[in-house]
Amino acid sequence: xxxxxxxxxxxxxxxxxxxxxxxxxxxxxxxxxxxxxxxxxxxxxxxxxxxxxxxxxxxxxxxxxxxxxxxxxxxxxxxxxxxxxxxxxxxxxxxxxxxxxxxxxxxxxxxxxxxxxxxxxxxxxxxxxxxxxxxxxxxxxxxxxxxxxxxxxxxxxxxxxxxxxxxxxxxxxxxxxxxxxxxxxxxxxxxxxxxxxxxxxxxxxxxxxxxxxxxxxxxxxxxxxxxxxxxxxxxxxxxxxxxxxxxxxxxxxxxxxxxxxxxxxxxxxxxxxxxxxxxxxxxxxxxxxxxxxxxxxxxxxxxxxxxxxxxxxxxxxxxxxxxxxxxxxxxxxxxxx
Numbered sequence: 001x002x003x004x005x006x007x008x009x010x011x012x013x014x015x016x017x018x019x020x021x022x023x024x025x026x027x028x029x030x031x032x033x034x035x036x037x038x039x040x041x042x043x044x045x046x047x048x049x050x051x052x053x054x055x056x057x058x059x060x061x062x063x064x065x066x067x068x069x070x071x072x073x074x075x076x077x078x079x080x081x082x083x084x085x086x087x088x089x090x091x092x093x094x095x096x097x098x099x100x101x102x103x104x105x106x107x108x109x110x111x112x113x114x115x116x117x118x119x120x121x122x123x124x125x126x127x128x129x130x131x132x133x134x135x136x137x138x139x140x141x142x143x144x145x146x147x148x149x150x151x152x153x154x155x156x157x158x159x160x161x162x163x164x165x166x167x168x169x170x171x172x173x174x175x176x177x178x179x180x181x182x183x184x185x186x187x188x189x190x191x192x193x194x195x196x197x198x199x200x201x202x203x204x205x206x207x208x209x210x211x212x213x214x215x216x217x218x219x220x221x222x223x224x225x226x227x228x229x230x231x232x233x234x235x236x237x238x239x240x241x242x243x244x245x246x247x248x249x250x251x252x253x254x255x256x257x258x259x260x261x262x263x264x265x266x267x268x269x270x271x272x273x274x275x276x277x278x279x280x281x282x283x284x285x286x287x288x289x290x291x292x293x294x295x296x297x298x299x300x301x302x303x304x305x306x307x308x309x310x311x312x313x314x315x316x317x318x319x320x321x322x323x324x325x326x327x328x329x330x331x332x333x334x335x336x337x
Contacts, residue, residue: 001028001037005068005098006312012053016320020053021313026068028102030079036091036105037079043096043312044072044122045319045328046156047221047246059275071096072127074111074118085110092121099309099332114291117303123327124294124301125287128156131276133286135219135241136164139274144169147213149230151175152221152246153192154182156327160290161219161243162192163299170217174210176203176226178322185325189300204229214238222247228258234267242273246320302326 002025009022031037049071052063063069073096077089082105085091091108095101111121123129136142148165152158153175165173175186176196183195194210196203207215207229214235220227223245230240264271293299304324306315312330319328 001100002026003028003098003100004309006309007066008053008063008069009066011055011065012050016050016053016317018313018317021069023310024068026098028100031081031102033081034105035081036077036085036103036108038073038075038091038093038095038101038103038108039078040073040075040096040099040101040332041090042074042119042122042332043309043330044126044128045312045315045330046071046128047244047320049316050246050320059277068095069097070094072122073098073101074121075101077108081105090118092126097312112287114287114295116291116294119303119305119327119329119331120294120301122329123156123303124160124299125291127276128327129160129290130283130286131157131243132161132164132219133290134274134276134279134282135243136161136168137286138279138282139241139272140217140239140270142168142170142217145171146216147171147211147235148173148217148219149175149207149211149215149233150219150221151226151230152244153177153186153195154325155221157243158219158221159186159190159301159326160299162186163190163293164290165217165219166191167293167298172211172213174207174215176207176222182325185302189302198226204232207233217241219243220245224248224258228260231258231260231263231269234263234269236267238267238269240269240271242271304328306330308332 007022055062085105090111093108142165148170150158150162154177162173172193174194175192183197186192186195196206215233218230218240221244224247
């Protein structure tokens with residue numbers, strides 16, 4: 001069958017743009033024994049994809065040029081050579097950035113029947129929600145009364161992390177974001193106690209103002225000035241969960257670390273980074289706790305949905321620039337019809 005996929009044609013220097021990508025026609029064969037053919041319904045757009053576009057060592061191999069990009073996707077099995085993955089099954093897999101995928105059956109995950117939109121399996125009940133849960137369940141845990149700060153709190157991971165902290169009894173949850181509209185969303189719908197628009201007020205000044213009792217637990221998605229500001233307000237024996245450094249992903253040269261790391265020693269802080277894929281065995285435990293919160297409305301989610309494979313590069317660039325709210329997904333028009 002004929003299908004389409006997106007290739008990376010050259011590596012970005014600094015901020016990526018849509019000209020780096022190309023939509024390519026491809027041909028897929030019928031699935032052989034142990035293989036499945038999937039029609040993708042929705043594709044995930046995530047910050048971790050940006051570092052993979054650079055040809056540098058990391059915890060996963062970089063994307064190859066002039067080859068289909070990869071990312072998580074959900075779709076429907078339209079051809080199967082494996083009885084364990086039947087026709088019509090809805091599955092999760094990592095062959096995104098394309099309309100169809102031919103994969104070994106072992107590389108797909110059957111989706112549970114949770115009566116939620118399919119796109120939730122890419123967001124709040126997918127890898128982004130799972131990332132927040134790992135950070136606040138395995139790497140650190142929320143103690144009742146904790147003063148919690150979440151950077152990039154209106155993003156896919158941050159919006160879930162802040163709500164997990166609230167639902168587990170945090171005394172105060174504060175988030176940073178880049179617009180007044182997003183700050184209002186955090187407070188009005190996600191029930192954060194305060195939200196900082198870092199484009200209106202320096203993050204360090206704002207954080208000292210809205211966290212007069214200091215910070216016991218930080219969940220950092222940004223790095224850079226946000227990390228430096230968090231270090232200033234951390235209480236003694238505070239904990240920092242290091243999830244990502246999106247502020248540094250588009251730097252063409254290594255950025256200096258915050259100049260106040262001395263606080264780690266002076267305040268006896270714990271800072272720990274993590275990679276979500278190290279904890280995939282806990283996925284069922286995650287779903288058992290978070291899915292009921294979503295169903296009951298205790299956890300709120302928002303998705304920025306963009307339609308059509310051709311707009312995948314635009315969605316990616318928009319997500320990196322902070323122009324989207326919550327989880328960004330690309331829904332394929334073919335799957336809607």
